[in-house]
Amino acid sequence: MPSPISEIHEARNAMLNGQAQSALNRLNGMDVSFATLSLVRGECYYVLRQWREAAREFEAALRLSPNSPRAEMLLILSHEMLELSRTMQPAQAIVPAMKQFSISAKNSTEEDAPFKSALPASQSARPVEPVAPDEIGLVSETLAELMIKQGKVDEARKVYIQLARLNPDRYEYFRKRIEKLEVK
Secondary structure, X not given: OOOHHHHHHHHHHHHHOOOHHHHHHHHHOOOOOOHHHHHHHHHHHHHOOOHHHHHHHHHHHHXXXXXXXXXXXXXXXHHHHHHHHHHHHHHHHHHHHHHHHHHHHHOOOHHHHHHHOOOOOOHHHOOOOOOOHHHHOXXXXXXXXXXXXXXXXXXXXXXXXXXXXXOHHHHHHHXXXXXXXXXX
């Protein structure tokens, strides 16, 4: 019979391989109280975008292991994502209109030419070096700032690049942050 720790690590590997729900199902069946178990459960919830449950698990991990920087950082990220999801929900009504605008912009004719300059530039036109999403994992400005404080400038740069891709409307802001890192 495998030990609970090896089962937790197997479940984490499954989560990292895109099987977060099945990993979570395995972990929820365990009847032990380990900080690692709460931490990995929280990561599964985070990947599944269940921010409130993720925060609850990270808090449990911190109660069991108060000096866990990983649990502390992921708790902060979960709270940020929870807050972001609260502010984004009212904006969800706009999504269909945005999609319609995007479709009509693609189907525009030459008579629409004066208005084309007002359309946002495509993200592919911006020079950004490729970074695989799996290479970084969970990203936020807080994570980038923590990496800078730890002296991990290259990792922080990758996080800012990923954030620029995920938030094209804030591209210039992240580009300036990257430039500041290159000066250091």
